Amino acid sequence: MIFCPGCGTANREGSRFCNECGMRLVQEASLPCPRCGTLNPPGTAHCQKCGLGLARAGDQEAAQPAQPAPAASQPEEASDAALRDEGLPPWLDAAESAGDEELRREALEDLASLEGEAPVDRLRTGGWSPEAIPIEPIVGVPYRAYERLPLPPTPEQEQAAQLFATVAAQAVQAEPRQVPEPKPQVGLGAGPRRVLNLALLLALLVPILWPLAPLQVAPPVPAAVVDAVGAIDALPPGVPVLVAFDYGPALAGDLQPVAEAYLQQLIGHGLRVLAVSTQPEGAPLADMAIDRVLAAHPEARYGQSVVNLGYVAGDEAAVRALSMNVPSAAPADYRTGAPSTTARALEGVGGAHELPLIVVVARDLPALRRWIEQTATPYGTPLVAGLPAAAGLAAEPYRASGQLRGVVAGVAGAAAYQGVQSGRSQAPRGLAALRLGAWVLAAAVVAANLWALAGWVRKRGAA
Amino acid sequence: MRRVVPALIALVAGAAVLLDFFLENPLLDALGASLLDGAVILGACALLLGLVNLLVVHERRIRRRERGWGTSVVILAAALASLIVGLVAWQTPAFAWFYRYLLFPLEASAGALLAFAVAQAAVHAWRFGRLEGSLLLVVGLVVLLGSLPVGGWLNGLAAVRDWLVAVPVLAAVRGLLLGVALGVVATGLRVLLWMDRPYE
Amino acid sequence: MFAWPAVTAEGIGTWVAAALTLLVLSAAWGESRASRLGMALLAGAAVGYAAAVAWHAVLWPRILLVRADPLGHWPLVVWLFLGLLLLARGLTSASWLSNASLGYLFGVGAALAVGGALMGTLVPQVRAAIDSQVPGGGWWVAANALILALATGGVLLRLAYTGWSGEGAVGKAWARLAGAWGRLGYLFLLVAMGALMAAVALMALALLAARLEFLAVDWLHLVPR
Numbered sequence: 001m002i003f004c005p006g007c008g009t010a011n012r013e014g015s016r017f018c019n020e021c022g023m024r025l026v027q028e029a030s031l032p033c034p035r036c037g038t039l040n041p042p043g044t045a046h047c048q049k050c051g052l053g054l055a056r057a058g059d060q061e062a063a064q065p066a067q068p069a070p071a072a073s074q075p076e077e078a079s080d081a082a083l084r085d086e087g088l089p090p091w092l093d094a095a096e097s098a099g100d101e102e103l104r105r106e107a108l109e110d111l112a113s114l115e116g117e118a119p120v121d122r123l124r125t126g127g128w129s130p131e132a133i134p135i136e137p138i139v140g141v142p143y144r145a146y147e148r149l150p151l152p153p154t155p156e157q158e159q160a161a162q163l164f165a166t167v168a169a170q171a172v173q174a175e176p177r178q179v180p181e182p183k184p185q186v187g188l189g190a191g192p193r194r195v196l197n198l199a200l201l202l203a204l205l206v207p208i209l210w211p212l213a214p215l216q217v218a219p220p221v222p223a224a225v226v227d228a229v230g231a232i233d234a235l236p237p238g239v240p241v242l243v244a245f246d247y248g249p250a251l252a253g254d255l256q257p258v259a260e261a262y263l264q265q266l267i268g269h270g271l272r273v274l275a276v277s278t279q280p281e282g283a284p285l286a287d288m289a290i291d292r293v294l295a296a297h298p299e300a301r302y303g304q305s306v307v308n309l310g311y312v313a314g315d316e317a318a319v320r321a322l323s324m325n326v327p328s329a330a331p332a333d334y335r336t337g338a339p340s341t342t343a344r345a346l347e348g349v350g351g352a353h354e355l356p357l358i359v360v361v362a363r364d365l366p367a368l369r370r371w372i373e374q375t376a377t378p379y380g381t382p383l384v385a386g387l388p389a390a391a392g393l394a395a396e397p398y399r400a401s402g403q404l405r406g407v408v409a410g411v412a413g414a415a416a417y418q419g420v421q422s423g424r425s426q427a428p429r430g431l432a433a434l435r436l437g438a439w440v441l442a443a444a445v446v447a448a449n450l451w452a453l454a455g456w457v458r459k460r461g462a463a
Numbered sequence: 464m465r466r467v468v469p470a471l472i473a474l475v476a477g478a479a480v481l482l483d484f485f486l487e488n489p490l491l492d493a494l495g496a497s498l499l500d501g502a503v504i505l506g507a508c509a510l511l512l513g514l515v516n517l518l519v520v521h522e523r524r525i526r527r528r529e530r531g532w533g534t535s536v537v538i539l540a541a542a543l544a545s546l547i548v549g550l551v552a553w554q555t556p557a558f559a560w561f562y563r564y565l566l567f568p569l570e571a572s573a574g575a576l577l578a579f580a581v582a583q584a585a586v587h588a589w590r591f592g593r594l595e596g597s598l599l600l601v602v603g604l605v606v607l608l609g610s611l612p613v614g615g616w617l618n619g620l621a622a623v624r625d626w627l628v629a630v631p632v633l634a635a636v637r638g639l640l641l642g643v644a645l646g647v648v649a650t651g652l653r654v655l656l657w658m659d660r661p662y663e
Numbered sequence: 664m665f666a667w668p669a670v671t672a673e674g675i676g677t678w679v680a681a682a683l684t685l686l687v688l689s690a691a692w693g694e695s696r697a698s699r700l701g702m703a704l705l706a707g708a709a710v711g712y713a714a715a716v717a718w719h720a721v722l723w724p725r726i727l728l729v730r731a732d733p734l735g736h737w738p739l740v741v742w743l744f745l746g747l748l749l750l751a752r753g754l755t756s757a758s759w760l761s762n763a764s765l766g767y768l769f770g771v772g773a774a775l776a777v778g779g780a781l782m783g784t785l786v787p788q789v790r791a792a793i794d795s796q797v798p799g800g801g802w803w804v805a806a807n808a809l810i811l812a813l814a815t816g817g818v819l820l821r822l823a824y825t826g827w828s829g830e831g832a833v834g835k836a837w838a839r840l841a842g843a844w845g846r847l848g849y850l851f852l853l854v855a856m857g858a859l860m861a862a863v864a865l866m867a868l869a870l871l872a873a874r875l876e877f878l879a880v881d882w883l884h885l886v887p888r
Contacts, residue, residue, distance in 0.1 A: 178530060188583055190693065196586065197579050197691045204872045208879050209886055217613045220621060249567040250574030253873025254866050280510065280713040281570070283720070284562045311720040314499075314506030316775040321499040328496070329503065332724040337554055339724075373783025374775065378484070389610070389869070390862035393628055397637040401791035403783075411869045412611055430872050435611045437868040441582055442607050445600065448586045465759055469766030477770035484778035501742035502771045505764055507721035508746035514714040515753035517707070534703045541707025549715020556672070564676030565683065566712055568877075569705040572687035575874040578867035579691050585864055595853055602857030603864075610865055627858055634811040635855035637788055638818025638848065644784040651777035654769055662765035 002041070014041050014048060196444055203440035207432035215432035218419055219412040224392075224399060228384045228406025229265065229420045235356055237270030240345065242326070242352050244371065245289070247363035248281035251388055256289060257414035257430075258386035259361045263293040263306075265421055266359070272345045273306040276330055278318045278370070279363070283310045283334050302335065307345040310334030316370050323352040323375035353379035361386035365394045372403050384408075470657050476501075477655045517542055602627065681882040684874055722746070817848020 001010045002025050004018035011019055018025060031040040031054050033047035046053050153161065188196065207215055235241070243262065247255045266273050275286040286308050294300055309330035312318040321329035326349050327341050340346055352358060353375050360383060362368040368385055376383040384406040387395055392409025399407055408417045411430050476498055483495030521535035545566070552558040589603050590596035608617060609624030653659040683701060690698035725743065729736050745767060751760035795811045797804070824841040879885045 188586060193579075193583060194692060196582055200578060200582055200868070200871070201691070201875070204868065205875050205879065208872070208876050214613060219611055249570035251866075251870065252567070252571055253574065253870040280716040281566070281709075283716070284559070284567075287559075288563075311716050312503060313510065313717060313721045314503040315772075316779065317499050317502035317506060317771060320775055321496070321503055324492070324496050324499065328500070331728070332720065334720065335554065369784070370779070373779030377783040377787060378778075389866040390859055393632060393859055393862045394636050396628060396633045397640055397788055397791065400633060400795070401787050403787055410866060411872075412865075430869065430876060431611070433872040433875070434865065434869050435613065437578075437872065438607050438611060438865060441585060441864060441868070442604055444582065444586055445589050445604065449589075449591050449600070452590060452592070465762065469762040471766075472763055473766040473770030473773075475770070476767050477774035480771050480774035481778055484774070484782070497738045498771060500738065501745065502768060503721060504725060504739070504742040504746050505749060505768050507717035508749045508764075509768070510713045510717035512750055512752055514710050515750060517710050519753055534699065537700060537703040538707035541704045542711035543707075545708040545711025546715050547711075549712055550718065553715070553719045560672055560676055562712070564680045566705075566708050568680040568683045568874075569687060569701060569708065571870070572684045572874055573702065573705055575688065575867075575871040576690055578864075578871040581860070581864045581867045585860060588860075589857075594850075598850065598853040599857040599860065602854050603861040606858045606861035607864060610862070627854065630807050630810050631814055631851050632855045632858045634814030635818050635848075635851040637792060638815045638822070638851075639855075640784055641788055641815070642819055642822040644780040644788075647776050647780040648785070651773035651780070654773040655777070662762055662769045 014044055016048065199440050199444065200437055203436045204433040207436050208429050211429070212432060212436070215435045219416050219431065221416040221420055222407075222409075222413070224407040224409070225413055225416045225420060226406075228408050229417065231357060231382060231384050231405045232262075232265050232269060232271075232359075235269065235271060238272065239356050240272040240274055240349050241266055241357045241359060242274045242276060242322070242355055243286075243359045243361070245275060245277040245282040245286040245361055246279050246367045247285070247361060248279055249285070251363045252285060254388045254410050255361055255363070255386060256285065257411055257428075258408050258417070259285070259289045260292055261408065261414045261417045261421070262359050262361065262384075262386060263289055264296070264418075267293055267297050267300045267305055268421075270305075272304075274326065274345060274349065275306065275308045276322065276326075277311050278313075278315060278367070280311050283308060287335065303333075304344045307340070307343040308334040309340055309346075316374055319370045319374040323379065323381075325351050353381050355381065357381075358383050359386070360384075362391070363388065365391045368395060368398075372398055377403050386413075389413075466660075466663060469662050470660060473660075473662065474655060474657065481655075514542065514546065677882055681878060684878060688874065813844075813847060814851035817844050817846075817850075818852055819848070821845040821848035821852065 002013060002015055003010055004021060004023055004025060006018065006023040007021045009018055009020035011025060015025055017023065031042060031044055032038070033040060033050060033052055033054065035052045036047060036050045038047055038049040040048055040054060044054055206212070232241075243259075243266070245259060263273065273290075275283075275290060277283045277286060290302065290306055290308060294302060294306070297305075300306065309326070310332060311334070312322060312329050314321070318329065327346060330340055332338070333340050333343055349355070358371065358375065358381055360368055360371045362371070362385060365387075368387065368391065371383060375381055382405050383403070385395060385404055386408045387410075389410035389412070392407055392413065395404060395407055398404040408414060411428070411434060415428055415431050479491070479494055480498055483491045483498075518539065521539045523529075524535040525532045525539070545561070548558060548561045552561070585603060588596060589600040591600055605620060605627060606624050609620040609622075612618050612621040650659070654661065683704070686697050687701035687705070689695060689701075722743070725736075725739050729739050729743070733740065745764045749761045749764035749768075751757045752765070792811070792815050796808050820841050824838070824845055880888050
């Protein structure tokens with residue numbers, strides 16, 4: 001047995017390749033075949049490739065050069081002798097040695113009938129030829145690319161080859177041409193989207209241009225707004241209150257009315273307002289709100305009743321720095337550029353946590369949370385907030401826990417706030433537009449669902 | 464050295480601020496105030512860095528004539544114009560005009576575009592059929608119509624909306640806030656204890 | 664009613680503002696060069712403006728303080744130097760110089776976030792959640808309290824226990840309970856998402872209404888303010 005050096009599988013004597021993994025089995029002291037040069041294992045009677053008798057070849061080669069086959073006295077004997085000299089396959093040899101005369105005779109007849117044919121033809125006709133069929137195991141033999149016969153190309157092959165030649169001949173582009181990816185459609189198609197957008201625009205525009213009585217109804221007053229008003233009303237006049245304008249122009253449509261409503265009440269009550277912002281775009285919005293409110297309160301003066309301390313950078317660090325020391329965190333007056341300590345509104349003010357109230361008008365919950373976490377809760381400073389409608393909902397846990405004294409949310413909240421302050425219910429133009437816009441959106445949602453339902457019913461009917 | 468120094472600074476500064484947060488001590492207060500001042504200054508420098516980064520990125524895009532370089536020209540021009548006006552004309556009527564009639568309408572209009580996107584999202588997501596879509600549909604319509612009632616049956620809807628906000632929404636948002644706070648504590652401690660080094 | 668604008672700064676400014684508003688809002692019809700131009704203008708102008716504000720409102724006053732009294736304000740010198748190093752982040756060859764400044768920012772920020780989250784949210788909200796389970800007050804109050812407990816716990820479990828299987832009898836039982844409770848929390852999350860989405864829609868409609876009011880009232884004077 002020959003053991004494969006790669007996988008250790010036992011292979012029969014004479015194997016050239018491992019039956020398991022196909023590795024070539026190198027053997028020492030091999031017998032070279034004088035005709036084809038194949039190395040045969042020691043003791044092999046016939047060459048494993050061409051069938052030449054190795055024992056006779058070894059004996060005769062040393063004695064004399066290759067002799068032509070002796071002429072046979074009878075055709076069978078001659079062919080028998082010739083085949084023997086040419087080399088019988090081992091299975092035929094085995095059959096002969098086993099004494100199976102009939103099997104041997106049939107094989108010899110087959111071989112005689114194939115005399116003269118080319119090895120390839122013999123392969124095609126099912127015959128056997130020592131040149132045509134190398135005796136190799138099938139399993140594990142590496143694939144060999146056989147020589148292809150030259151055939152004329154088909155029209156499709158011609159076309160493909162010409163296209164390839166054309167593409168290959170083109171110059172290489174420095175920058176590949178960008179092919180835009182088709183955008184998958186998400187949501188509505190372009191047509192329904194435009195219809196929806198147009199409907200919303202009209203729904204918002206109509207109440208602005210023509211007051212519609214059914215829409216001009218004052219909003220209900222939430223408890224959170226009442227609490228906010230009460231928190232400011234409870235303060236004695238002259239005390240400082242910090243107002244943070246932590247939003248930008250993107251949300252000014254929703255929050256500027258809230259900020260102005262707070263400022264109106266604060267300045268109307270004679271309180272000192274310290275305006276500050278932790279957003280770069282917030283300080284000018286504070287200025288705009290201050291100008292509007294001062295125009296309505298001529299007795300109030302900038303610098304005495306209100307001062308804009310501008311922008312303080314750093315998000316949480318800014319809030320914490322303000323809570324520790326306001327003049328240090330905001331050293332300059334935004335409007336005049338003078339040191340903030342010169343403003344009378346800032347007299348006696350240290351840290352924001354010492355103030356009786358902080359008002360935060362914030363663009364979202366994280367902006368409000370900074371003030372709650374860094375100042376209001378650690379020091380117990382009362383805090384009221386102005387928020388967009390969505391953040392107003394999200395701030396409910398803080399209000400329920402008492403960390404937030406009051407909340408004014410959105411345009412509706414601002415209208416309710418002004419109504420509570422003035423004692424008259426308010427329904428500004430923007431509120432009426434908002435109402436109609438909300439109804440149109442709700443109608444669009446319902447219509448989309450009905451459309452989907454109709455489609456489903458049609459499919460069921462068709463099925 | 465390059466890795467150790469920033470990590471040491473993060474640990475020392477963070478520890479001092481954290482101690483100041485929980486303990487009342489005049490020395491700690493003074494140290495904390497100074498450290499916070501530093502954070503404020505660095506926060507402002509981060510905004511300058513944002514400008515530097517924008518200039519570098521878009522200048523490269525223009526120089527190499529990459530795709531979209533025309534937009535980069537507009538962005539660069541707007542940034543430089545804004546910066547120059549802001550530096551030169553600070554606290555002048557010109558600067559106030561720039562803010563009020565250029566920057567403000569651009570930002571406010573960009574915010575207003577949200578209405579169309581949200582409307583599309585609502586029409587697409589509030590669909591009866593699956594559990595998620597049905598819940599969103601019912602709750603969304605109740606809140607949308609119940610927030611601004613005009614009387615009649617809408618007042619009843621307003622009462623349902625108020626209950627929704629005061630009980631299930633409050634509870635769910637509280638759960639989210641607690642989850643977020645836990646995450647913040649975990650992430651903050653990882654940074655302070657050098658397990659995460661986002662500054663490298 | 665409509666009147667031609669006066670040739671004043673405000674008059675011209677109103678027309679410029681109206682043009683920019685229409686430029687950006689044109690995206691409602693579909694993305695176009697005009698809307699992209701508007702967005703590009705916004706992107707550039709916002710960054711330039713923020714840098715100018717940072718300089719004037721934060722850095723320049725502190726530089727003046729240092730100039731007036733360098734020794735008295737020596738910490739500011741350190742912080743301003745760190746700030747200068749931070750700007751090196753924009754240079755690929757020397758960005759390592761900014762690591763110290765970034766380390767400082769992250770360290771202070773992390774400390775403030777941890778302290779604030781613990782004392783400002785975790786403790787008060789857990790206390791409030793427990794306080795909401797007040798006995799008495801009738802069946803309606805009790806039902807609300809039960810919903811509050813189920814929803815808060817369910818949302819937390821949904822966030823924390825995803826795909827947890829548990830080992831042992833107790834572990835498996837807890838995993839099953841947590842999974843079921845978490846699925847209930849998922850429903851409450853959906854309710855919250857629906858409500859928040861509707862509130863965002865209201866906010867967005869208010870923002871759009873404000874721009875339309877500007878166009879109709881301040882620009883075209885179709886209606887008095």
